[in-house]
Amino acid sequence: MKPVKRIAVLTGGGDCPGLNAVIRAVVKTSIRRYNVEVVGILNGFHGLVNDVMIPLNEEAVAGIVHRGGTILGTTNRDNPFRYAVEQNGQLTFEDRSEQCIENLRKHAIDALVVIGGDGSLNIAHQFHEKGIPVVGVPKTIDNDLSATDYTFGFDSAVTTATEAIDKLHTTAESHHRIMILEVMGRYAGWIALYSGVAGGADVILVPEIPYEIEKVCNHIRARNERGRKFSIVVVAEGAKEKGGQMVVQQRVEQSHDPIRLGGIGQDVARKLEMCTQMETRVTVLGHVQRGGSPTSFDRILSTRYGSSAVDAVMAGYYGHMVALRTPRIEPVPLTEAIGTLNNVDPEGQMVQAAKSVGISFGD
Amino acid sequence: MKPVKRIAVLTGGGDCPGLNAVIRAVVKTSIRRYNVEVVGILNGFHGLVNDVMIPLNEEAVAGIVHRGGTILGTTNRDNPFRYAVEQNGQLTFEDRSEQCIENLRKHAIDALVVIGGDGSLNIAHQFHEKGIPVVGVPKTIDNDLSATDYTFGFDSAVTTATEAIDKLHTTAESHHRIMILEVMGRYAGWIALYSGVAGGADVILVPEIPYEIEKVCNHIRARNERGRKFSIVVVAEGAKEKGGQMVVQQRVEQSHDPIRLGGIGQDVARKLEMCTQMETRVTVLGHVQRGGSPTSFDRILSTRYGSSAVDAVMAGYYGHMVALRTPRIEPVPLTEAIGTLNNVDPEGQMVQAAKSVGISFGD
Amino acid sequence: MKPVKRIAVLTGGGDCPGLNAVIRAVVKTSIRRYNVEVVGILNGFHGLVNDVMIPLNEEAVAGIVHRGGTILGTTNRDNPFRYAVEQNGQLTFEDRSEQCIENLRKHAIDALVVIGGDGSLNIAHQFHEKGIPVVGVPKTIDNDLSATDYTFGFDSAVTTATEAIDKLHTTAESHHRIMILEVMGRYAGWIALYSGVAGGADVILVPEIPYEIEKVCNHIRARNERGRKFSIVVVAEGAKEKGGQMVVQQRVEQSHDPIRLGGIGQDVARKLEMCTQMETRVTVLGHVQRGGSPTSFDRILSTRYGSSAVDAVMAGYYGHMVALRTPRIEPVPLTEAIGTLNNVDPEGQMVQAAKSVGISFGD
Amino acid sequence: MKPVKRIAVLTGGGDCPGLNAVIRAVVKTSIRRYNVEVVGILNGFHGLVNDVMIPLNEEAVAGIVHRGGTILGTTNRDNPFRYAVEQNGQLTFEDRSEQCIENLRKHAIDALVVIGGDGSLNIAHQFHEKGIPVVGVPKTIDNDLSATDYTFGFDSAVTTATEAIDKLHTTAESHHRIMILEVMGRYAGWIALYSGVAGGADVILVPEIPYEIEKVCNHIRARNERGRKFSIVVVAEGAKEKGGQMVVQQRVEQSHDPIRLGGIGQDVARKLEMCTQMETRVTVLGHVQRGGSPTSFDRILSTRYGSSAVDAVMAGYYGHMVALRTPRIEPVPLTEAIGTLNNVDPEGQMVQAAKSVGISFGD
Known part of the structure; x- marks a missing residue:
């Protein structure tokens, strides 16, 4: 495996509090701990397809740990493997993944950090299967991702x-x-x-x-x-x-x-x-x-996720996502995280405690 | 004019942050400054019609300055001068104001403090015209009452x-x-x-x-x-x-x-x-x-209103409402407050400042 | 009087919530309403003495209405009329006001907006007496400035x-x-x-x-x-x-x-x-x-102050400060604002209301 | 083991956000799920020594989930096993534990829930060793208790x-x-x-x-x-x-x-x-x-702790404390929780992540 010199990071799917804290931790950990450069891809996979990237240094991420949103922008659309193209007023879907891989190569990017939910991590997994070194960071305000105790944004x-x-x-x-x-x-x-x-x-x-x-x-x-x-x-x-x-x-x-x-x-x-x-x-x-400033819980989780994602990259955990297994952050295969939703268990402790204090679920 | 020995207070119309702070100030000022008893009328004018009242001492209002809502309850309905009565499945409206006056007499109440918006203050005015010693406190989150710089609840x-x-x-x-x-x-x-x-x-x-x-x-x-x-x-x-x-x-x-x-x-x-x-x-x-805890601005305004309302009662400003004429609170006739809405002036300073910083009003 | 083409703005004294909202309003109002350029002076009067200025366009002030602090920096020290200079380990004080005036001329600045408290507005007044077209904006979290109902930052x-x-x-x-x-x-x-x-x-x-x-x-x-x-x-x-x-x-x-x-x-x-x-x-x-994000009250007051300050400049109200005379913002002579402190009146309504609700002042 | 008919609950040590949410969950779970009565002991172990108890029904705990402090009061002092007594101006320490046990018997209390930190849980453990059926709930804003992922109050x-x-x-x-x-x-x-x-x-x-x-x-x-x-x-x-x-x-x-x-x-x-x-x-x-209202994280944790503590009582887990082993709440022996402090690990992931984002610990 060739040494990692440059990492790219993107945020995909709906925005949620903590994205900036993750980006900041990715950048700071890369530069300070590993002397690795970081490139930000704008507007999620849209920027990867269309080659819209910016260099990210420490100054670019200074003072953003408490800010909502994402300085990189994001979008719910634009799956590179099924990219919507309008032609003659007609919408068709094309596979633009090779173009993405080409863009990564052009910028000499050795690894890609994808911050996203089920959809984005699915795409990340597909890129991994095509040989791209990818590490995921679990994000969704819904907390419906498997394989991690919590996603960031949820507490906020x-x-x-x-x-x-x-x-x-x-x-x-x-x-x-x-x-x-x-x-x-x-x-x-x-x-x-x-x-x-x-x-x-x-x-x-x-x-x-x-x-x-x-x-x-x-x-x-x-x-x-x-x-x-x-x-x-x-x-x-x-x-x-x-x-x-x-x-x-x-x-x-x-x-x-x-x-x-x-x-x-x-x-x-x-x-x-x-x-x-x-x-x-x-x-x-x-x-x-x-929206809004992430809670302290989410800022801490986001910072740990971002930092651990770079650790995972440097340790070669490709095709993995960083996950909270309280109290540790650990890499788990993306395949564990995607596909199955983390649902509320009607018989679980949490619902039972809720019922114990008199809450009705209408069941 | 006979000396005031006992005051009743009610909250009318939609609830808004600061109601409890007003009630607390009415009670504390009455007892501490004037040695006057206070009675709380529950659920707005509904309680006045139906004679649902409770004594209010200092303990009853301890620790409520920061609480949203109203410990007295309130309702948007139940105008005593046009009281809805259901009879044989039919809704008719009756004047129950005499019943209210009788209830006030029964409890030896010498003055009534009505905390409310345009609707409630209108009713207060009608009672005043029937000889009941009434003082109003201007409340509406919409800030649409005339004759006062601000109503409480608006800032929250x-x-x-x-x-x-x-x-x-x-x-x-x-x-x-x-x-x-x-x-x-x-x-x-x-x-x-x-x-x-x-x-x-x-x-x-x-x-x-x-x-x-x-x-x-x-x-x-x-x-x-x-x-x-x-x-x-x-x-x-x-x-x-x-x-x-x-x-x-x-x-x-x-x-x-x-x-x-x-x-x-x-x-x-x-x-x-x-x-x-x-x-x-x-x-x-x-x-x-x-909902929610009132802002510090509203708590201060509410406390001043409540305290001033009792001052107004003791000074005999019946048929008046306490109003903020920054920096003072002053009694103004209820007739000045009701009837005309305090509207946004399209040519006023505030709208002009908004336009100066680039805000469009679509006009 | 020659037409105003370029305004400079500085923030002096201790920082307080709302400074950025004022700066933003000064810039937006100047550009949008009057087509006037704005220059920001960094770090209060220090930047005026040492000629550290930056152009301020709309992009520079985008998204700062809710941010605490000041994008221009500020300092409690550096009075140009009594500027501390260290020489041979000895501190001496020099009058650097002419240097300031020269710097303003050099940058073709037609008017100066000073956002500050008693100290900064005093300096502003001295510059006005030397012929510099100055308008003040009253800032202090202590609310101890005379001639205005409220200073911004106080509510926060x-x-x-x-x-x-x-x-x-x-x-x-x-x-x-x-x-x-x-x-x-x-x-x-x-x-x-x-x-x-x-x-x-x-x-x-x-x-x-x-x-x-x-x-x-x-x-x-x-x-x-x-x-x-x-x-x-x-x-x-x-x-x-x-x-x-x-x-x-x-x-x-x-x-x-x-x-x-x-x-x-x-x-x-x-x-x-x-x-x-x-x-x-x-x-x-x-x-x-x-610190922290200004309250909505302070953001509105700051925006109105900033916008009105530019109005005052364009109307030639030099040597004035914009002041809140609820509900209006009006220019008042700086001399009214400085010199006498706005103190709590021990016999005033506010202290009386506080005593009515049972608060002791130990007197 | 005789059936549990009545539980007593007390809060010990420094107060922290979430105490009321625990109390509420203890009361509601006892009454609704198990048809068991609850008695509240006032002011921590002081109330247990001096027999100051009140019945707690659902109404007593309505609307307190979001309130800081504790409706039962608490104190840092008054260890029943080393109870400070002043006699002739001299402070001596006496063992009053038997008196406590007598008080519990007098009120027909079948189990005791102690909400507290290291000190209070130590006392709880001592009572357990004397045969009192005790269950602990881990509370400390410092999060320094072993055997649980988090104590409540810490997030707040x-x-x-x-x-x-x-x-x-x-x-x-x-x-x-x-x-x-x-x-x-x-x-x-x-x-x-x-x-x-x-x-x-x-x-x-x-x-x-x-x-x-x-x-x-x-x-x-x-x-x-x-x-x-x-x-x-x-x-x-x-x-x-x-x-x-x-x-x-x-x-x-x-x-x-x-x-x-x-x-x-x-x-x-x-x-x-x-x-x-x-x-x-x-x-x-x-x-x-x-102080202040607990965060949503702490309210949820407190509610789960309170509910689980009653479950633990009913299941006979005496001498145990409910602990968060994410995502589950589980009973663990009190002996695991007390004695050893949960300290920050200088080599742990959290400190390493902090260092990765550029934070210095001065080491």
Whole structure:
């Protein structure tokens, strides 16, 4: 194996708090610990296909550990193996991976660090299979990646959602209302589960546990009878009724309309208002969950991930992702991380603890 | 005028941060400064009609200065002069004001402090005209009350909205997107204006300045051409297109559907996405703006209002409201406060400053 | 008067939240509204003496509205009219104002915007008297400048101190302790007064109201007897005992030792622990009060100040400072602002309201 | 083993964020899951010796998940096995454990949940050895307890310290200063290490890694030469110079003077100011680190701990403590937790990552 002299780093998929802290740690560790140069690829795989790269020195990453977003930019689209090209008004998909490999060679890049979620790490894995030395860093605010205790960004998203629940509590209490908070989580309900427990919610609806609206109603009615005249309901955007369909799925099928908000939140609200006869209000947090300064937890995790990713590169752990196996960061094969989602276990300790403190999942 | 021995206090209308700080100051000032007893009326005017009152001593209000909500509860409904009564499945409205006056007499209450917005202060004024010694405290997160520099709760709502814009900024920047934030403000655009300026928004749409979507598009396109590939748009729920109708008004007419979210936010989003061809996302803050711990500004204002309200009672300023005339709190006749809305002045300094720093109002 | 084509801006004195928002507004307003160029002078008057300036365009100020500190740097020293020069190990003071004027001429600067507190605005005034077209912007976290309702930075400092009090409350309550918080305020007690009221403190000690430790003890003992087994004491660094000397003054005389912390805080703590026999703990907030993202209130005020400062320049209001006369920003002569401190009025409404809610000032 | 019908719970030692969330989870889980009654013991072991107990039902713990402090009160003193008694002005120590056991019997308490740190868990262990069915919950903001991945309260303390560093950053940058933050950590440097990494500090001094002031100076000077004209230094209160003595130890020996602040912080400040010739400022966070609303991380951990503690009681895991073995909560013998401190490993991954991103430990 030839010695590593230059590393490239990119951020892929939806942005999340901590990306800059990872980038900073990659750059600082490369330069300080290993005397290795770093190149930043702009706008995720788009920049890799189109050869948009910038050198990253220590000055470029100074003072960014606490900043949200990513100084490299990112995009949800642009899979190099299935790259969308418009021709004569028609969209076709092409494999541009060779072009990427050529770009890496042109810049004499010896290894690639991909910071991303399931989608980006999948692409990273494909590049690895084509011989590119790749190391992944697990990122998703949804915490739905397998093989790691936590992804970075998740704690920040939970914190944002929890703060919203705290605020809804005071107004719910004052008005004897049902307050619904729709949070992110299309396939995994971690944000709803964690923020719901942290915020002292009364009902949590997650994709992994289909709910019956009647049971939710009964829970709220029972609270009323005990004199608790308000309820907080946290709904993951991917929650679904038992026997029913995921509202968000319908949405996806209906021509990808990300602007249409509060599908599930509104749906639950209407039904609860009808059966409980209580005033009900909905908040849809949306991308606020992706933004802002990362929590200290996420900054530390991000810094460790970034630093360990470079260690993994230098130790030749290609095709691996750095993963948190508390208290250690360890390299695990990308194949362990991708493919299977890390879902909320309906029988797991966390859901059981939530039920013990009186939270209903509508099941 | 007979000496005041016992004061009653109630909170009316939508809840907002600072209510507890006012109640606490009313109680402490009454007891400590004037040796006057205080009674709390529960759930706004509902409790006055139905005679639900509790004594309030210092212990009852200890440690609540920083808590959101109201320990007395509140409601948007239940106007004693037009009290909704259901009879044989039919809703009729009755004047229950005499019953209220009787309840006040029964409890030997010498003066009433009403903490509320336009609606509640109107009712307070009506009671004053019927001879009840009333003093008002101006409350509304919308800051749309005349005769006072600021209402309490407004600074907290602006702070919550500004934090959301800060978070949207990082994700907008990373993704080259348009981010839309719909905030409260049905008739007055203060929250949108203040949070938009504080958050460094690019576009602010308020009810007082009808917008042309084409001008908003042009502004965003011009930003793109200067290399600023993202834009933040803050929309008051009552914003309306020039020549068009307020989306929220339609909503109100269409059978009061408060659950249906993001009317105007989604509308603007669709149109901007179409004309700019940029990805657009919407967040609807909703009642999160009403909740949470009040800012230090609001806690101070609330404490001063509560204390001054009792001073006003003791000095016989009945039919008055305490108002901030910076740096002083002064009693002003309720008639000055109610009836005319405090609206954003399209030619005022604040809007001009916003335009000077490059913000478009779509006009 | 010749037309203004180029403005210079500098930040002087201690840094405070909102400086960047002012700079941004100066730059944007100059360029967008008046088509005027802006030059930034680095490190306060040091840069003016030594000719360290940079051009400021819109890109230079993009995305800084929410950032603490100042992109231009600042310093507490380097008065051009009394400039410290070291020669042969000896410190002498020289008048370098002509050199400054020469530097302004060299760069064809038509007007100077000085963002600063009493010291910097004094220097600004002296330059004005020498014929330099100067406009001031009032900045101090202490809020001790006359002629304006508020200086920017103050609300942020109060917010930071209030958050600290909120945190001390929970631990004080749990342990039955006296918690002392020493905050900034050498000559004016505004931060202590505002944060003390907002945080629900039990005792506030400010320079303007000399205290008797015995009265503070009695207040805390009386609380204990009522069952409130803890107390929060907020002390301005310049607070002084009746008949005694300001501890901070002694400190200043004793060779300027800013590292020596908690002079007054510790002094009060020892005495209270002795007379109440309660465990007592001290926190010294220090420069944390100067840092961090400005509150929305300060961002709005800063933006308005920056924008209005340019308006004042273009309208020829030289020798003036922009001032908040709620709700307007207006130019006032610098002479009104400097010289007399804006002190807490012991008989004013704010102190009276604080006393009404049970706060002792030890007087 | 006789069936458990009634559990008692107490909080011991210094308070920390999350105590109320544990108490709430203990109460709710006991009542809802196991139909078991709960009794709260006031003010730690003091209440156990003196028989001060209150019944805890669901209403008593409603709405406290987000509140700092402990509704039960706590104290650092009052070890029942060595209980301080004043007699004729003389302090003697007596074993009052039998009295405690008698009190438990009198109230028909079948099991005791002790929420505390090393000291309290030691006492818990002693009671267990005397036959009392005890389960522990690991609490310390210092995170210095063995046998668990994290104690609750630690993440909140780190968050508070990180926020302070963020604020110091902006003022340090603007003024070209050294900013010193003294944080808690008498024997273990976790808060300093975590907050230093999260806040992007330049130097971290912890008890486990004795520092040489000359190396710290060199590090700061090297930064200056690279154009980074400011530095942030985080110092654990128990940090010590190589070859020297812990400043805090001297303090402890010198008659327990907890009021005397900033021992180590000031010491480091003076030396750095001397050798770097840079202005240096100190902040001493003090008990602010113990207060405030717990982070979402701590609320979740606390809720899980509280719920699991009751599970452990019901399953008969006496003499055990619930511990986080990510992602599970498991009972571990108290003997594993007490006695050995969980210290920062100078060769561990975390310190290495910190060094990789350029942080100096002065070693």
